[in-house]
Amino acid sequence: METTLPPELIVDILSRLPVKSLCRFRCVSKSLFNLINDPRFVKLHLKRTRRQRLFIAAKFVYTVDLETVTYECDKLVAMEIDSLFWKSVNIDSPCWKPNHYHRQSPKWIQVIGSSNGLLCIEIFQYLFLYNPSTKQCKQIPDFPSKHTKLCGFGYAETIDDYKFVKIDFSGKHVQIYSLRNDSWTNIQIDLHFNDTGYAEGILINGAIHWVVDDLEDQSKILAFNLVEEKFQTLPSPDVMKENDGMYSLGRLRGCLCLSREGNIHVSEFWVMKEYGVKGSWTRILISDMFYWLKPLCSLNTCDTILLLMNMHQLVFCNPKEGKFKNIEVDGIPDEVDDIDDADWLDVNMYVESLVSPYNKRDFKTEVLEYWFPIEEL
Amino acid sequence: MSSSIASSSSSSSSSSKKEKKISLKTSDGEVFEVEEPVAMQLEIVRSFFADNEDVTEQTVMPLPNVSTAAMHGILEYCRAHEEFRRRMPEAAPEEEVRAFEAGYVDRKSNEELKEMILAANYLNISKLLDFLTGVAAKRIENKSVEYVRAFFGVENDFTPEEEANLRREYEWAFEGVDED
Incomplete structure (x- = not known):
């Protein structure tokens, strides 16, 4: 006689699978179909797997699997994201040339944020939520793209919602899109800061973070809480007070990072190890100079962080052991027609997930009770 | 064997001689005499002995949901891990553990694997259950x-x-x- 596993053990096994397998196994039976779509299963799977990937935008878009990548690897392999993406964003062909990077003029494709496997992408003034793992894509309606100064995207756990936020150049209007409500709201504020250009915010702890300059030209870290929809400033490391200049934020192992950028070359960045605690800002030294830095992720396999340097170079770095090396990406053809664009890569980390960019679903309760006899989430 | 030097020291030889055994009876009636530290990896056994003051060394604990075949597999895993722990109490020798685990599951059919998952779940051995459900996922992921x-x-x-x-x-x- 065949051994049959009880539902909770089937759930356990399925929650460890890659998203591609789960998309296939929706066809197994109606109960598996419903389970794989169940928001509780989606959350369990997300918590379990944390398979990291890169989303790379150059002239085309690519994905890189980091699951088995270690410091010893010499190159990463990029796969072009197929025509399904273009079909779902309803754009015929990605034949535009990326603009040369400039803070005031965004590239043709702009990843605004990545959260739980959902990417928020602006393509020619249209805004999309895209899950590269399930290939589901949704255009956010009525996107008021003009005059954006600060924007950001992320998940707010306590209200189980994804929000996109934009602040206009005057610093007086905040527009917020909620995926749960599939609608926009406006709030009036009175933020006073100098114009430092366009910036994508960094999501940490359910808040989006930017560096802004106040009216005395002092750089500040501004946080917008997605649940309360309120602003506050965070303590910054002393380096920010001592040195003028431009700063950018990043995210590494769930912590906020800060690096200097611009004309000077530096070899350090800062990590706020404990959220909101000034004394926890820690300096990380790396063994090369850079003028622009974006931390991407730390590898699951070893104590190595992956950074994007100077807007085009991926590097592996192990600050503890002082190890550092450049890493090439296979599969992205060089731009030959325009020298200026050759060195441009927009890279973002995302995790494989089943999270849907669509907001409304209805489930039959009896199916849920069958799979989740005990409330475990 | 490298243990000859260690066993000549008085304290370890005396404790190994007196090693306590626990008797576990499977669904088909076979009784397994299991070394205490190995048996205590089975949470259901550990709590049975912790919660019942009137049990003695002669008590045979019945495990009606576990077949003899599954019990052999479970004990092989738990004994190997006890051995790793005894040799390196601080940190398990990761590569050796991986090599053991890989060889261990290669020999199991899907039926045996599922039977062991059920047993590990019933016996409440979270580490083994975690490992086995991971193996099952790997087996089906590309199928x-x-x-x-x-x-x-x-x-x-x-x-x-x-x-x-x-x-x-x-x-x-x-x-x-x-x-x-």
Whole structure:
């Protein structure tokens, strides 16, 4: 006689699978179909797997699997994201040339944020939520793209919602899109800061973070809480007070990072190890100079962080052991027609997930009770 | 054997001689005499002895949901891990553990694997259960829909049209699937 596993053990096994397998196994039976779509299963799977990937935008878009990548690897392999993406964003062909990077003029494709496997992408003034793992894509309606100064995207756990936020150049209007409500709201504020250009915010702890300059030209870290929809400033490391200049934020192992950028070359960045605690800002030294830095992720396999340097170079770095090396990406053809664009890569980390960019679903309760006899989430 | 030097020291030889055994009886009536530290990895056994003051060394604990075959597999795993722990109490020798685990599951059929998952779940050995469900996931991750139906013993209750529609919707997910 065949051994049959009880539902909770089937759930356990399925929650460890890659998203591609789960998309296939929706066809197994109606109960598996419903389970794989169940928001509780989606959350369990997300918590379990944390398979990291890169989303790379150059002239085309690519994905890189980091699951088995270690410091010893010499190159990463990029796969072009197929025509399904273009079909779902309803754009015929990605034949535009990326603009040369400039803070005031965004590239043709702009990843605004990545959260739980959902990417928020602006393509020619249209805004999309895209899950590269399930290939589901949704255009956010009525996107008021003009005059954006600060924007950001992320998940707010306590209200189980994804929000996109934009602040206009005057610093007086905040527009917020909620995926749960599939609608926009406006709030009036009175933020006073100098114009430092366009910036994508960094999501940490359910808040989006930017560096802004106040009216005395002092750089500040501004946080917008997605649940309360309120602003506050965070303590910054002393380096920010001592040195003028431009700063950018990043995210590494769930912590906020800060690096200097611009004309000077530096070899350090800062990590706020404990959220909101000034004394926890820690300096990380790396063994090369850079003028622009974006931390991407730390590898699951070893104590190595992956950074994007100077807007085009991926590097592996192990600050503890002082190890550092450049890493090439296979599969992205060089731009030959325009020298200026050759060195441009927009890279973002995302995790494989089943999270849907669509907001409304209805489930039959009896199916849920069958799979989740005990409330475990 | 490298243990000859260690066993000549007085304290360890005396404790190993007196090593306590625990008797566990499987569903088909076989009684296993299991070294205490190994048996205590089975949470159900540990709490049985912790919660019942009137049990003695002669008590035979019945495990009606565990077959003899599954018990052999479970004890092989727990004994190996106890051995790793005894040799290196601070940190398990990771490569050795991985090599043991890989060889250990290669020998198991899908049926045996599922039986052991059920047993590990019943005996409440979270580490082993975690390991085995991970192995099961690896086994099915690149397989066909039909293979997974057979693995879980699930009936296909879609109409042919419904299934064809779903397959079309996720066509890309059917590329590069292993043969059954």
